[in-house]
Amino acid sequence: MRHALLHATGITATLVYAGAIVWVYATQPRTFQDVTQGARVAAGAYKVDSARYDTALSLFHRGAFRAARGEWERADPARADARTQFYIAYAFYREGWGRLYHDDALYGQGLQAVDRALALTPAGSLIVDDPDLKMHTAAELKAELEKGRERSWGDLNPMRVLEERK
């Protein structure tokens, strides 16, 4: 066959380019930075900024949840690291937890983050070994966040004030 190499090159280039276009339309990057980050994630070359991650973790342990979330967002701008998203969700939970009532808006954002963490761990449940935490899996955290957003007669139980933050 004449020019078989040219045809093979054309087919490969077309399929690769078409795949990239489908990926762009599926992921909807909003900036060039999103495009490069997404490409790094797809290629498996994406890494969380470990220095920012550690800073965020120390802020979290000191109770500065909002600051910790900000650092984690900067450490994982592509929102592609399950562990970081778990901690972000946990920070939402702890900030939104109240002895008398829970902040629905923060719990809602926490649910979104924990859903991202779960989506990033399709092989199994995510387990985080941190002695400071009382919930170590994303599934537990999700259940707690969902429970906090539910409305029931149990919310009027005065014994609720004795509940502990996890």
Add this chain to the structure above:
Amino acid sequence: MRDDAARRRTASRVILLPLVFLTVALLGGMRVTPDRAFVFLPPPLITLVMAALLASLFLRGRLVKLDAWLGSRHGVLVNVSHALTLIALFFASAQAFNSVLPEQGLLHWMFAFFFLWTLWNDQFSAFDPRRLLRSLGVLFGTAFVLKHMIMAGLSAPGGSWTRRLAGMVFEGLSLGTLDVPAVAPATGYISFFTLALYVIGLALVAPTPDEPGEVRLLLHEASRLGPTERRALREALEEERS
């Protein structure tokens, strides 16, 4: 030398052409919002219908001779390569329509109707590839001017009071159903580039994939000859052959 020309032609057909059409498919749905964020709009269903009608026009206007592009006389690799090029052409057509079609509101349906009406009428007209290209250029050019220059100008925030007044009158006349989404001026430039690339891509498509470019030019020139000149040409060719 002749082999080099054939290789260049093949390279342009199997590598350049699909990449041009895929670039059109990528940029056709791209919009830039006023806060400079990208939005990628997949082709709406109506643009796929338009692309199908346009594909039928390509076949009827002999811009693409399907039996020459695909068939048992080619090997598997060539058929796959040609099929991918034609699929890229289909999606490029859909996205070229998407690029000049307003995203929502009454205008979306008005433009869609205008396109469908034109494409449907064209199904019953006699076309040659050049006339078809010219007609498509005019069709896309008109839609581009209407969407990205007139409509975008009327709906842009700020500007002179006459422009704002004209925009309000236009909105009032349509009973508030225009609903033109705000986009950055870059969207118009992207659309212009997309349409230019699409027309260039169409100009590069040969009705018969293996046909040398010079043959098409000669055939075009021959079609403009009168009966006497044609007879003289035929005689000259026969003389040369004998």
